[in-house]
Amino acid sequence: MSKPSIPKGTRDFGPRAMARRQWIFSTIRNVFVKHGFLPIETPSFENLQTLTGKYGEEGDKLIFSILNNGDYLSKADAAALEAKDSKKLTPTISKKALRYDLTVPFARFVVMNRNSLTFPFKRYQIQHVWRGDRPGKGRYQEFTQCDADIIGSTSSLCELDLVQVFSESLTDLGVPGFTILLNDRRVLAAVAFAMGVPEDRLTDWTVAVDKYDKVGVEGVKMELEKRGFGEGVVSGIETLVEINSHENSLDILSKLSELIAGNEKGESGLQELELLLSRAKDDGIVAPNIKFDAMLARGLDYYTGAIFEVKVADSPVGSICGGGRYDNLTGIFGLEGMSGVGISFGADRIEDVLEHFNKFPDNIDKTTDVLITQMDSKNCSQELMLVSQIRSSGFSVELYPDASKLKKQVKYANDKNIPFVVLIGEDERKSGMVTLKNMSDGTQMTILPDAVVNHI
Amino acid sequence: MSKPSIPKGTRDFGPRAMARRQWIFSTIRNVFVKHGFLPIETPSFENLQTLTGKYGEEGDKLIFSILNNGDYLSKADAAALEAKDSKKLTPTISKKALRYDLTVPFARFVVMNRNSLTFPFKRYQIQHVWRGDRPGKGRYQEFTQCDADIIGSTSSLCELDLVQVFSESLTDLGVPGFTILLNDRRVLAAVAFAMGVPEDRLTDWTVAVDKYDKVGVEGVKMELEKRGFGEGVVSGIETLVEINSHENSLDILSKLSELIAGNEKGESGLQELELLLSRAKDDGIVAPNIKFDAMLARGLDYYTGAIFEVKVADSPVGSICGGGRYDNLTGIFGLEGMSGVGISFGADRIEDVLEHFNKFPDNIDKTTDVLITQMDSKNCSQELMLVSQIRSSGFSVELYPDASKLKKQVKYANDKNIPFVVLIGEDERKSGMVTLKNMSDGTQMTILPDAVVNHI
Numbered sequence: 001m002s003k004p005s006i007p008k009g010t011r012d013f014g015p016r017a018m019a020r021r022q023w024i025f026s027t028i029r030n031v032f033v034k035h036g037f038l039p040i041e042t043p044s045f046e047n048l049q050t051l052t053g054k055y056g057e058e059g060d061k062l063i064f065s066i067l068n069n070g071d072y073l074s075k076a077d078a079a080a081l082e083a084k085d086s087k088k089l090t091p092t093i094s095k096k097a098l099r100y101d102l103t104v105p106f107a108r109f110v111v112m113n114r115n116s117l118t119f120p121f122k123r124y125q126i127q128h129v130w131r132g133d134r135p136g137k138g139r140y141q142e143f144t145q146c147d148a149d150i151i152g153s154t155s156s157l158c159e160l161d162l163v164q165v166f167s168e169s170l171t172d173l174g175v176p177g178f179t180i181l182l183n184d185r186r187v188l189a190a191v192a193f194a195m196g197v198p199e200d201r202l203t204d205w206t207v208a209v210d211k212y213d214k215v216g217v218e219g220v221k222m223e224l225e226k227r228g229f230g231e232g233v234v235s236g237i238e239t240l241v242e243i244n245s246h247e248n249s250l251d252i253l254s255k256l257s258e259l260i261a262g263n264e265k266g267e268s269g270l271q272e273l274e275l276l277l278s279r280a281k282d283d284g285i286v287a288p289n290i291k292f293d294a295m296l297a298r299g300l301d302y303y304t305g306a307i308f309e310v311k312v313a314d315s316p317v318g319s320i321c322g323g324g325r326y327d328n329l330t331g332i333f334g335l336e337g338m339s340g341v342g343i344s345f346g347a348d349r350i351e352d353v354l355e356h357f358n359k360f361p362d363n364i365d366k367t368t369d370v371l372i373t374q375m376d377s378k379n380c381s382q383e384l385m386l387v388s389q390i391r392s393s394g395f396s397v398e399l400y401p402d403a404s405k406l407k408k409q410v411k412y413a414n415d416k417n418i419p420f421v422v423l424i425g426e427d428e429r430k431s432g433m434v435t436l437k438n439m440s441d442g443t444q445m446t447i448l449p450d451a452v453v454n455h456i
Numbered sequence: 457m458s459k460p461s462i463p464k465g466t467r468d469f470g471p472r473a474m475a476r477r478q479w480i481f482s483t484i485r486n487v488f489v490k491h492g493f494l495p496i497e498t499p500s501f502e503n504l505q506t507l508t509g510k511y512g513e514e515g516d517k518l519i520f521s522i523l524n525n526g527d528y529l530s531k532a533d534a535a536a537l538e539a540k541d542s543k544k545l546t547p548t549i550s551k552k553a554l555r556y557d558l559t560v561p562f563a564r565f566v567v568m569n570r571n572s573l574t575f576p577f578k579r580y581q582i583q584h585v586w587r588g589d590r591p592g593k594g595r596y597q598e599f600t601q602c603d604a605d606i607i608g609s610t611s612s613l614c615e616l617d618l619v620q621v622f623s624e625s626l627t628d629l630g631v632p633g634f635t636i637l638l639n640d641r642r643v644l645a646a647v648a649f650a651m652g653v654p655e656d657r658l659t660d661w662t663v664a665v666d667k668y669d670k671v672g673v674e675g676v677k678m679e680l681e682k683r684g685f686g687e688g689v690v691s692g693i694e695t696l697v698e699i700n701s702h703e704n705s706l707d708i709l710s711k712l713s714e715l716i717a718g719n720e721k722g723e724s725g726l727q728e729l730e731l732l733l734s735r736a737k738d739d740g741i742v743a744p745n746i747k748f749d750a751m752l753a754r755g756l757d758y759y760t761g762a763i764f765e766v767k768v769a770d771s772p773v774g775s776i777c778g779g780g781r782y783d784n785l786t787g788i789f790g791l792e793g794m795s796g797v798g799i800s801f802g803a804d805r806i807e808d809v810l811e812h813f814n815k816f817p818d819n820i821d822k823t824t825d826v827l828i829t830q831m832d833s834k835n836c837s838q839e840l841m842l843v844s845q846i847r848s849s850g851f852s853v854e855l856y857p858d859a860s861k862l863k864k865q866v867k868y869a870n871d872k873n874i875p876f877v878v879l880i881g882e883d884e885r886k887s888g889m890v891t892l893k894n895m896s897d898g899t900q901m902t903i904l905p906d907a908v909v910n911h912i
């Protein structure tokens with residue numbers, strides 16, 4: 001067959017990358033656990049209708065559908081087949097689709113398990129998600145999200161809890177120069193209304209503002225024009241950008257407060273933001289680098305309150321974390337009035353950032369502790385006994401499987417970064433001793449087999 | 457929308473199930489690491505042609521294909537569409553498919569990364585696999601395999617290494633009454649030839665023998681008849697079953713040795729089995745419950761040497777582990793002469809077995825250590841300070857987010873199995889003290905906030 005390859009936008013992870021990823025996941029998981037989040041996992045694929053219609057039109061296009069097994073064409077929509085209408089055909093030849101994020105499956109989980117859960121329910125979930133995005137720097141078709149959500153409470157202490165989780169995790173990971181950006185959908189809506197955006201065009205306006213980071217103020221203005229907004233709305237963006245340019249978050253909040261005066265929802269959003277910002281700086285909390293950002297919009301439809309994003313200065317990738325409050329995500333599955341707030345760490349982008357800044361700790365890819373070499377694979381009882389003995393003391397031990405040249409066996413230890421090698425040659429067999437070689441400095445000592453564990 | 461559900465054959469895992477699963481995975485992973493296996497991960501989906509044709513005709517039917525995104529029908533095979541030929545259409549509307557096992561992706565990985573790997577390469581891999589099997593007891597459409605393989609050595613010490621991994625892992629997991637069954641494809645082939653099976657019908661014969669466990673001797677005979685084998689081959693099964701009925705593995709081996717006398721490959725297979733069995737019993741190795749089974753065949757095509765299976769007496773599921781040696785798995789991807797041997801733990805079946813026998817340890821679903829209650833979510837600096845203080849000592853701490861009735865907050869701690877609750881009421885605020893409640897015996901003490909960490 002032709003040279004093997006893997007699908008675009010996916011990656012193999014070898015031992016070195018795995019050691020790094022396992023360290024990232026366990027670091028984040030430890031913080032989740034220290035905040036009382038409990039783990040759940042959901043299936044990799046959901047029923048197609050659980051996912052479609054939840055991520056906006058653009059999102060829907062990126063969902064991976066799974067073809068029904070067997071003779072799927074026998075049940076396909078004949079008209080769609082005839083018309084070659086892919087979009088219409090899909091639900092008749094595909095019943096399920098790969099998870100697009102962890103939030104919608106979580107909402108579905110909560111609805112299905114509501115009678116056995118303790119609310120407010122704090123859950124974490126570390127799993128793959130899949131999106132048919134065009135692959136690029138920091139953008140993969142398969143990547144891992146690390147999510148923490150609190151559902152069943154409207155208290156802004158939940159937002160504070162999650163800001164602390166951001167701060168502690170990213171500090172423990174050693175991510176340099178990160179900033180937690182903060183806004184609120186209610187404030188954003190009030191700003192939009194103050195500028196003359198009609199209520200039914202809010203999502204449209206939000207989608208345009210969300211592009212600010214990539215296209216700048218002129219880009220957003222063009223986007224708004226393209227979407228048919230009037231002069232007032234278009235030029236209003238400049239006012240917003242100007243307000244947002246203040247260094248101090250509280251200054252921005254007070255300017256916005258003037259702009260949206262009288263909008264009740266917007267004002268209560270501002271008050272919560274103020275409380276959150278002041279608490280994040282006081283109250284003995286690890287002071288996170290947190291900043292209000294009036295231009296932060298977030299792409300997803302379901303956010304209704306606070307929204308978060310984490311960026312890293314001079315980093316090769318976009319945001320590394322996101323999140324926000326959703327007042328009614330479970331409503332789409334038939335359970336109303338269950339407000340929640342959640343955050344998501346993009347583990348793959350964090351990996352890229354740490355790689356870029358060369359910030360991985362040195363000692364995370366520890367491997368085997370001891371290699372035992374051998375001369376005769378048919379007759380190696382002594383070696384096998386020693387392996388068992390050292391391993392039962394808790395060490396990681398390997399017996400080289402082939403009676404290859406000693407040089408090759410020692411090279412194996414060297415390549416695999418194994419710090420100690422035990423040699424049992426002819427002399428050692430006769431004397432009942434073994435030679436222990438320290439690979440870091442090349443020194444050797446001849447000792448009793450029982451003594452090996454004391455020297456490693 | 458209608459009541460939410462999940463696809464058949466998949467499962468949600470709540471906090472309790474997750475605690476058990478995390479414990480199973482970490483127990484197996486620890487043994488892998490102690491034997492010098494290094495982690496890798498491969499993408500959840502592979503190019504379709506990487507998977508098709510590797511698992512036999514039955515296996516191929518169970519592979520889940522992923523529909524191409526966008527207007528996939530525009531590139532669909534017109535003739536296949538016209539003829540409504542699902543099988544022929546699939547490769548023209550689907551480029552990728554979900555992983556069916558971890559072995560074929562591993563072989564693909566080795567071929568693609570052969571220049572950067574150290575051989576013999578010992579890798580472990582713990583990931584989901586997906587099969588469109590009819591769901592049933594212990595049979596899921598999404599399940600997790602824990603694989604360990606050694607590739608690049610023909611030494612039977614590799615088989616011994618893996619038998620030890622089986623034995624140590626299953627012992628650490630507390631799986632009751634497990635037996636490691638052992639056979640060799642070379643021996644099986646020699647037996648088949650001795651009975652008159654033509655060389656080109658060997659796979660056919662093996663597939664029939666593989667069903668013995670489910671259908672018994674009469675069932676295998678019927679299966680062989682159905683497949684057109686002659687009287688000698690059909691009745692030969694009875695001889696094999698008779699030989700296999702001996703208690704002692706070495707007795708069976710010696711009987712077989714007579715049966716296949718002169719078949720060189722078969723004899724060398726027998727010798728290796730004998731060596732493996734004797735080593736697994738001596739040489740200071742944790743004596744595993746290992747048994748030769750002349751009827752063990754294994755379904756997969758690619759095995760060429762030793763084959764393994766682990767069964768649990770009186771268990772509700774079939775085999776919980778499997779494995780074997782493959783001489784040329786990388787050959788299908790263009791790299792010849794790279795022999796390997798591997799084993800796979802079915803984590804989900806192990807979970808089912810431990811559940812069935814009620815063998816999970818008690819202490820694995822530890823949750824939050826301390827809950828701090830609150831009276832006023834707008835004014836809780838003292839509580840927030842205490843949370844940070846206790847958490848920075850390494851404990852898992854939660855502040856209840858809402859100023860709910862104290863009874864409700866304490867019930868939350870009780871439901872979540874949190875052992876300690878800190879109460880800061882009006883009296884405590886005035887005195888600067890806090891009340892620490894021990895949830896297991898209901899006792900309370902009033903202490904300084906700084907003293908909380910000393911009492912939990």
